[in-house]
Amino acid sequence: MTAQTVAATPAPLPSFAVRCGQTDAAPLTRVSLVHAPQRIQVYLRFGDPARITRLDPMRRIAVFLPGAIFCRVRWQANHYGTISWQIMVMQACSLWDAAQRIAGVLPGARLLLHANGKHAVRAVLPLIDAIEAQGIDPTAVSPVYWRMLNNRLAARLAMPVYTAERHTAWLARRGLQ
Template sequence: MSKLSAPRRIPDPPAVPPPSRCRTYAELHWIEGEIEHWIRFGAEVENVIVSRRTRIVGFDAGTLFALVRWSSNDYGTTASRIDIVRAPTADEGYTTLPFVRPGGDSLLSVRGWPKVQIVLRAIDAIEALSIDPGEVAPDYWRHLHNRIAAGQSPRDYSRARHSVWLLRRRLLS
């Protein structure tokens, strides 16, 4: 007499969406002269208007974006901040950040208007080279963050450095 084996159960697929459909969302608020959040760079793939003063933008996994947050009251600026974030894939860990869901790989996080201005000038200099800041090597944003934190001048991003990054990215993919 042959023994019948119990039917094998096929495990359910993971609850996480596939990496190609994984998105990171940034919530943007705009109340003129009080609270202003905006995206300085980054390829938005989704844009949802929640109200006249709030919208949510989505970024695909791997996308770099810069979120600028500024607020003030009757006495002047109370907070200014810029975060440069890489949207994570479904299987990567991430850091939670205010107004970013679920979070991201934080490459640069700077507070205070003088420091934010240094980052904005660096972004402008990169754009002057006709390079999309969203395509810049993530290591450069970490370098910029660390040099600002140490109170030192950051090195400029160059076309040569960008070419090396593009070659490295091609080799890693």
């Protein structure tokens, strides 16, 4: 090859994703966690983060892969007592999935269950405990069940228990897809 031929062949242009600062790696969902005793506590109730980064003694960042299901609990108090209770079950999204913007979750996640207030959170926590008591990992529970709980909670209807039969049916359905 001569010098003229090398100069005549243009270099390949980088792909659109690379030019926009995105690589071929899967996009990760970052969740901010805080622990300030007697003031605010934001922690994971369940979930399998790919990595946890400690920023300082009070703050951490949990990183989730696309499709991961996790639960974040937020509790806040002031000098007079508890002022905020919140529990959210979310699913980390891939680059092209529709996601909701949630404070402390970047770039966002699919919200499956959102319970706000003392009574709503106290209604959901025993259901999570019951799932774990059956030996079922809450991250493996059907996203449809979490959405159904959210709808039942909003309508103030009875909250169904997640059974082993329901879990087996979910695993069979997921195996067919």
